[in-house]
Amino acid sequence: MRSLTQAASGVTAAAGAVTAAADTAATAPDLDPQVYLDPSVSPAAFVGPIAVKHIPGKGRGLVATQQLQPGQLLLVTPPLALVEADLGEIPDHDELQEVMCSSGAQYTSWQAAWLQALVCSVEHGNSSSSSSSSSSSSSSSSSSSSSTDLSVPDMLPPAGYSSWYGEPAAGSTAAAAAAAAAGPRVPFQELGLDEERLWGAIVLNCYGEGFQDLPATLCSGAPINSQLGLWGPFALLNHSCCPNTVNYTLRDSMVVRAAAALPAGAELCINYLGRGALRPLSQRQLELEACYGFKCSCDRCQAEAAAADKAADLHVFHALRRASVAQQSRGEDSLEATAAFEKLVEALRVRYGQQVVQDEQLLSAMAAASSQAAAMVAF
Numbered sequence: 001m002r003s004l005t006q007a008a009s010g011v012t013a014a015a016g017a018v019t020a021a022a023d024t025a026a027t028a029p030d031l032d033p034q035v036y037l038d039p040s041v042s043p044a045a046f047v048g049p050i051a052v053k054h055i056p057g058k059g060r061g062l063v064a065t066q067q068l069q070p071g072q073l074l075l076v077t078p079p080l081a082l083v084e085a086d087l088g089e090i091p092d093h094d095e096l097q098e099v100m101c102s103s104g105a106q107y108t109s110w111q112a113a114w115l116q117a118l119v120c121s122v123e124h125g126n127s128s129s130s131s132s133s134s135s136s137s138s139s140s141s142s143s144s145s146s147s148t149d150l151s152v153p154d155m156l157p158p159a160g161y162s163s164w165y166g167e168p169a170a171g172s173t174a175a176a177a178a179a180a181a182a183g184p185r186v187p188f189q190e191l192g193l194d195e196e197r198l199w200g201a202i203v204l205n206c207y208g209e210g211f212q213d214l215p216a217t218l219c220s221g222a223p224i225n226s227q228l229g230l231w232g233p234f235a236l237l238n239h240s241c242c243p244n245t246v247n248y249t250l251r252d253s254m255v256v257r258a259a260a261a262l263p264a265g266a267e268l269c270i271n272y273l274g275r276g277a278l279r280p281l282s283q284r285q286l287e288l289e290a291c292y293g294f295k296c297s298c299d300r301c302q303a304e305a306a307a308a309d310k311a312a313d314l315h316v317f318h319a320l321r322r323a324s325v326a327q328q329s330r331g332e333d334s335l336e337a338t339a340a341f342e343k344l345v346e347a348l349r350v351r352y353g354q355q356v357v358q359d360e361q362l363l364s365a366m367a368a369a370s371s372q373a374a375a376m377v378a379f
């Protein structure tokens with residue numbers, strides 16, 4: 001009975017934890033349901049329990065300031081600049097820059113501050129942002145940065161922020177008042193940024209997507225377009241090949257949610273590679289180095305590198321063992337393969353922390369380690 005009581009108590013405690021987690025998720029702020037019903041409603045800007053923090057080896061990054069639940073809304077931010085095209089046809093970087101530098105583009109002080117921050121980050125090798133080409137994003141664990149400067153513009157735009165390019169408020173007095181509240185706008189030429197410097201910020205920080213959030217788009221009847229844009233606070237997110245957030249665009253805003261239960265203090269990461277994240281380790285490393293200038297050392301890359309080492313060890317182990325067995329079966333006196341095999345076994349015992357084991361035990365331990373590493377990355 002006692003054990004049953006204890007078990008029941010454990011179940012109660014577990015149920016309580018689940019309920020508490022559900023309560024947290026249920027009470028956490030989320031998008032206005034109207035975004036799923038009315039194509040004219042844009043999601044309100046939002047900054048959840050996140051903060052800017054210096055990430056060793058990466059520069060600035062975003063971390064959770066409290067425990068997060070899967071799916072929890074973390075960030076909704078309007079674009080600093082955006083270009084759209086037909087479904088699936090993501091505009092290229094040139095188009096974005098051309099529109100941004102055109103005479104029609106007008107920037108609020110909030111947009112200007114973020115553009116300045118992105119350009120400065122590129123110049124100082126702190127390109128922590130996102131970029132992408134096909135359906136991905138970017139930001140970088142920009143290796144080269146050792147900056148500990150955590151100052152960034154306000155993550156929330158001022159009230160009244162509407163379209164990024166300063167389209168005159170059409171119609172209502174309320175719209176005009178809202179536009180006025182966002183402050184005066186100035187053209188690119190008055191921002192003090194030249195086009196070459198802007199190009200660097202675009203390449204490292206832009207995000208492209210072939211379509212916006214499909215449930216909201218389809219339910220509301222809004223047109224489905226592809227987009228390429230810059231989103232300021234979103235650009236603070238560093239890369240991981242096993243990201244712990246998901247992001248998507250809704251209307252012209254970028255939405256970021258937790259992809260798993262995360263502890264307070266966890267660094268929040270996105271995937272810069274889009275579907276390229278499905279590629280093997282060596283190809284991912286090459287692309288990240290070429291496009292963003294850093295060597296990824298995320299948990300997945302480390303696990304795959306370790307698995308690759310073990311796989312190589314296993315290959316040599318098998319080859320030498322076969323050679324050793326063959327020599328012994330021939331009754332040869334000079335058992336070079338056997339000596340090499342025994343030497344390897346000893347080295348593997350040291351490498352994998354095995355104490356006194358037989359060859360078969362060592363082999364199975366290595367195989368288990370390899371399969372665990374493989375399972376770890378097979379998400």
Ligand SMILES: [Zn+2]
Pocket residue numbers: 240241242296297298299300301
């Ligand atoms: Zn990685």
